[in-house]
Amino acid sequence: MRTLMVAAFISLDGVVQAPGGPDEDRDGGFEHGGWAVPHIDDEVLARAIGSTARADALLLGRRTYEEFAATWPLASADDPIGSKWNAVPKYVASRTLTSVSWQNSTLLDGEAADAVAELKKSDGGEIQVHGSGQLVQTLLTHDLVDELHLVVIPVLIGSGKRLFGSGTVPARFDLVASATTRSGVVVGRYARAGAITYGALGPETGNW
Template sequence: MGKLTLTTFLSLDGVMQAPGGPEEDTSGGFEYGGWVVPYADEGMGEFVTEVFDRAGAFLLGRKTYEIFAAYWPRHDDPADPVAANLNRLPKYVASTTLKEPSWGPATVLDGEHLQSEVVRVKDGLEGELQVHGSGQLAQWLLARDLVDELNLLVFPVFLGAGRRLFPTGGLPTAFELTGSRTTSAGIAVHTYRTRGRAAFGTFGE
């Protein structure tokens, strides 16, 4: 049985929108796309490679799927685990509008039965069912306790606007830190495993 992992680039104020380029996602009038690029370094590349080495399949939102589909088939390299796995491993797309995915192997998951479909796919895997980007899907998965592990790459930049990974009204959840490192450019990389509901208390006198 596999596990569902979520890997996300975050600013210091929790923004995950359009990390890779100015035109990646301008929804909501977002003007700061490409904020990851000035900090990309060898340590970031090493961690991302480690993550993709563990992939068994990918679960993506429609927008992220289309962004990847426009880029990765044109940058294929069998020796690169990122390109090789994205182009060759199964991709599952959570969408109510995408009917015929052009970048395969890909399967569109029915929105009406998405939760049971995600569980079925994960349980049938050896390795990780990996979510990258896919902001709305990531929030939907977190709200339903479907994420087993988080990889958060926190960049030393404050944006002040944009879609955040953890919105107001999210499900209070406790995590266990299972790994941590810092790259030469100041990217803080943290891996967390879910532990259930958040606990609360009062400091004694």
């Protein structure tokens, strides 16, 4: 079974909308695009490159696919992220696209959750999801996410699309790696670890 990893730049209040630029995603009148950029230093980039190196395939929603397909093919051959993403297979979940032109790209057939579940059963290594907020909600709903790679930026946005939105269901993750950069960014890698467990805390329980 292949591992599916969701990677995201995320604010302290859970926003993932348009971290990379003012015009990345203005849905809902969002005015804070580019909020992650001032915090992306050499340490953050190095960890992003290390994470990207593990990718054996990309899984993208329609909007993110279109953004990536318009920019990453322009990357130089020595760009470690661009060269990787241009080379690996790319699977696109979309109800509206009829074709995809970025090299090594394939449109998934049928319902996204069913198609991704079958993709995870295929031969190969890690499947990575970047951006693709609506698709991520579907993946969370159907418990298809095996790992989360969260780059937590120390800002509050107050509005915008959240990573853990309407698709989130109860689930437990273990922290398997973490680091804090000089710019205050916390990078955490979390692995799916079964169902949530519950307990009680307080002087009346003896657990105090």
